[in-house]
Amino acid sequence: MGSSPDTSRPDSTYKKSYGDKARAVVRACTTKDGLIGDYDYAFLFTPNLPFMRKSRRAAPFFGLNDHMPVLLALVLGFQHALSMLAGIITPPLIIGGQQGVNLAPEDAQYLVSTSLIVCGLLSAVQITRVHIWGPYYIGTGLISVVGTSFTVIPVATGAFAQMYATGYCPTGPDGTKLPCPKGYGALIGTGTVCALLEVGLSFTRPKLLKRVFPPLVTGPTVALIGVKLTESGFQNWAGGSGACRERPESGLFSVCPRVGAPHALPWGSAEFIGLGFSVFVTIILCERFGSPIMKSCAVVLGLLVGCIIAGATGYFSDSGIRAAPAASFIWVKTFPLSVQGSLVLPLLAVYIVLMMEAIGDITATCDVSRLEVEGKLYDSRIQGGVLADGFNSMLSGLLTSTPLSTFAQNNGVIALTRCANRKAGYAACFFLVIMGIFSKFAAAIIAIPSAVLGGMTTFLFAAVAVSGIRIISTVPFTRRNRFILTAALALGFGATLVPEWFAYVFTYEGDNRAKEGFFNAITLICETGFVLAGFVAMFLNLVLQEEVEDEVVDEIQEGVVAAKTADRQDDEMDREEWARIEKGRADGDLERGGEIDKKV
DSSP states (O other), rough: OEEEGGGSSOOOSSOOHHHHHHHHHHHHHHHHHHHTTOOHHHHHHOOOOTTTTOOOOOOBBBBOOOOEEEEEEHHHHHHHHHHHHHHHOOOOHTTSSTTTOOOHHHHHHHHHHHHHHHHHHHHHHHHOOOOEEEEEEEESSSSOOEEETHHHHHHHHHHHHHHHHHHSSSSSSOOOOOOOHHHHHHHHHHHHHHHHHHHHHHTSSSSHHHHHHHHHHHHHHHHHHHHHHHHHHHHTTTSSSGGGGGGSSSSSSSSBBBSSSTTTBBBOOOHHEEEEHHHHHHHHHHHHHHHHHHHHHHHHHHHHHHHHHHHHOOOOOOOHHHOOOOOOOOTSSSOOOOHHHHHHHHHHHHHHHHHHHOOOHHHHHHHTTTTSSSSHHHHHHHHHHHHHHHHHHHHHHHHHHOOOEEOOOOHHHHHHBBBBBBHHHHHHHHHHHHHOOOOOHHHHHSOOOOOHHHHHHHHHHHHHHHHHHHHHSSSSOOOOHHHHHHHHHHHHHHHHHHHGGTTSOOOSSSHHHHHHHHHHHHHHHHOOOHHHHHHHHHHHHHHHHOHHHHHHHHHHHHHHHHHHHHHHHHHHHHHHHHHHHHHHHHHHHHHHHHHHHHHH
């Protein structure tokens, strides 16, 4: 790598003293160059409209350690925070809602606030590259932010359904699911213990990890996660994913979200579809006509437009916002931590997926940050990033939040704004913590109608599926790889579309809780499509050897294509040469004819 600002190295040979750092902070906060600089701020806010002249001058690129004005760091940090916002609030809304443990509104507000605070604090751990001992670090030293993971949602919702069915979580006389904080405590407690797997794997060589968990394994796994999550997004788009989805003729949930709620309607009503569609269309319009800052925050802007329309048409209730406290923080509410046996195996699979996602996201962050994507420094960043990913997930459970994952959304922000400077990352952490502390913000998010959230989450979850498809596209389609994908996706799609297919295999009704938990774990794995597909793909990838015929066929096909291309080129050259010959003959005939005429 060069020594220009575009490719600044993360580790400087000159170590600044505390006095130098203090003077740099004072200079940054007291001078125009330090506060504002000469950056073209209009670039971030200029929309891409057809009648506007497009600037041909690219914005400057800020490398990892380049000088950066304070105002620009705050603006771009806020942009990073907004791009993360939708992904951070979605898992606690689903896990704490009717699809999950059905917590009371004040508890659900706490989960949203805590997720924002925890993601802000622990993102700083990932951004800060700290040396532990020997060749080992924690953190990447890049703008590698973390957020609540989507991957845990299918496992959590399936586990909670089991808990309600077995009586671990309480239900009402009419079968209505009651709040189950004990079930949430089991999820985060088990997740804290299982995170040790990712921590241990972080000390393994990245090349070995990629060999055991190649794109052939992670691609279909990630794609099926997106497919499963899109189902819940679509259910919310139509009005809700709880009991009202069954459209009972009477009772509390005969309309969505419930009888007595503002502007309650039957599930699937046209009004709900229209609300979600307003969010979806706004996201598309922002991508087409929006400025750089609008494009990276398109999902949040779509959510904002949907909220404005819902508020103007009477779908909002401000009672929860008025009743919410002014501020919140970690451990304001707590949950009884425990280890649930049926969750151990599925969550171990989740952490394997999170590890491979982290490796891919960190590689992409290095690429857009104009840093090495191979070599010792790159491998060290991978090791530190995976370790921080596992450590953060372990710590998040103790902080009453669900497992975390390294986010990929911010790579788009880096590429769009041409800023890979860590100051913007730290500013994003600051804004996330501030959003979480002001609990009125979380209360406003909880009050958003399900149809508006559904329009947003459907887009987000589909993006997860597209990421899986992109990973699969990097796999060479040999006969062996096609066979592995077919076997994995056959079971994965089947379990995703018909999750109850394995519900009646084990009919144990004894008093042995350990045995019952073991059967429940197997059932949960077989009913969770992406876990089943991941295990099948990993097993077949290790067992089935690459066939020589595949390589030979590929070489033959390449040779045939090359030969055909060469033949076409030769034919074209022959035709051109023959045309020149014919033209030469014709010109020669004309010349001879002219000489004969002269003689005559």
